[in-house]
Amino acid sequence: MTAHENGEIRPTALTARTTDALAAALAPVDDATLDGLRTLLAERAERDGLLDVAYRTVDGPLGTLLVAATPAGLVRVAFEVQDHAAVLADLAARVSPRVLAVPRRLDAVARQLDEYFAGTRRRFDLPLDLRLSHGFRRAVVEHLAEIAYGRTASYAQVAAAAGSPRAVRAVGTACALNPVPVVVPCHRVVRSDGTPGRYAGGAAAKAALLALEADGVAPGGDRGGRPA
Amino acid sequence: MHPPFEDVVRAHGATVLRVCRAVVGVHDAQDAWAETFLAALRAWPTLDEGANVEAWLVTIAHRKAIDVWRATRRRAVPVAELPERVDAGEGRDLDLWAAIARLPDRQRHAVALHHLGGLPYAEVADVLGGTPAAARRAAADGIATLRRTSLRWAGGGDEGRQDRERHGDGHDEGDER
Structure with missing residues (x-):
């Protein structure tokens, strides 16, 4: 690209x-036309094993969610307030810059999120890629799945379950940095006094998720099972 | 730190498509476009941080379009030299694309790389061989033919005449040193 350094990139007025x-x-x-071409590119990239990160957006009651997957599974869920462009740049830096918008690859994720927000799904059944979460934070994220739909646990309880009863603040950090919120239910972790506490998607989003799940659980208790 | 490749596709997809269409025709351009971005996707994590991404893509596009052009010809069945199957929505530009398709190879490639792909003549010469001056002449000859043969450009006559007059006077476009 030495020519550019010589200033040749600027054509003269006439050439321009x-x-x-x-x-x-x-x-x-x-x-x-370009949409069709991008679909063609996605097919060939997947065929050649070059689709390191696929993403799409999903609209729902909490606004637009960004969802991203590697070949291993769902790797990221992000709220609008987290700035989707920044999240994609972070994925490019931490996973791979081979990032493409390929909605089809995330159809199952989108469908299960729709069902969850409609109150007809209580558990996500998706392969997860937790590579963005390490060490104790990863242990916490793995324990979060044990908190049932419609229930809550305190930060202290989660700390104890993760094997470090005194690491209450670290649990808070782990929840805030959960790479796959909603799907891994960090919103079910609340303060010991029962108030919701902070949330990556904002306090209102956390309250809305807890309310959604409270509605979904009948007054008589969790009837268990999940609709097909 | 490389940005997500999706940003690259969105920023340069249209330019790459124009280069592919000019080199290989509207119909086969889709295959060339996909192969261009597939090759770029493969190399993206290791591309030099300071590289001019569009120039890099245009160079790949030219190579892939030639590959597709050769493969198409090998499959024989010389149906027609000109792109005939064009989506209805693109029909209004058929005259100019067809005019580009009729240009001699070297002129067509020079127009594609410089005027559609934005490469300076020094880099066009690197790709096509020969000197920057010869690359400029090939592009100018191609543009002059397009002005003569494409109805679409007949309306822009003033500028076209001026361009030809300048060439006639021995002035050149001056962006090579």
Whole structure:
């Protein structure tokens, strides 16, 4: 690219006009054509094992969620307040820059989230890739799945379950950094006084999830099982 | 730190498609486009941080389009030299794409790389061989033919005349040193 350093990247006015006129005469490439091409690229990337991170967005009552998967499983769920562009840049840095929007690869995730928000699903049945979570934080994230739908646990209880009863603050950090919120239910971890506490998606999102699950559990208690 | 590859596809997808269409025709351009971004996706994590991404993609696109062009010709069945199957929505540009398809190879490639792909003539020469001056001449000859043969450009006559007059006067476009 030495030519660029010599300033040759800037065409003269006349060349620029010719280039602009040609581009204008050839008309913009329409979005439908490019969408079709991106689908073709995704197919070939997957065939060749180059689709390291696939992502899509899912709209729901908590706004738009970003969901991302590696070939091993769901690797990231992010709320809008977490800035989706920043989350994708972080995935590029920490997992692989081979990141493509491939909605089809996350159809099952989107469907299960829809069912969960509609109150017809109580457990997610998805392969998870927890590579973004390490050490004690990972142990905490793995224990979170044991808190049943509609129930809550205190940070202290989770600390004890993870084998470090005094690491209450660390549990809080682990929950805040849970790479797959909603699907791994860090929203079910609350303060000892019963107030919801902080949440990566915002306090309102946490309250909404707890309310959703409280509605889904009949007054007589958890009837268990999950609709097909 | 490389950004997500999706950003690259969105930023440069249209430019790469125009280069592919110019080199291989509208119909086979899709295959060339997909192969271009597939090769780029493979190499993306190891691309130099300071590289000009669009120039890199345009160079790959040119190579992949030629591969597709050769493969298509090997499959024989010389149906037609010109792209005939074009989506209805793209029909309005058929005249200019067809005019580009009729250009001699070297002119077509020079127009694709410089005017559609944005490569400076020094880099066009690196890709096509020959000198930057020869690359510039090939592109200018190609553009002159397009102005003569494409109805779509007839309206922009003032600029076209000016361009030709300047060439006639021995001025060149001056972006090679």
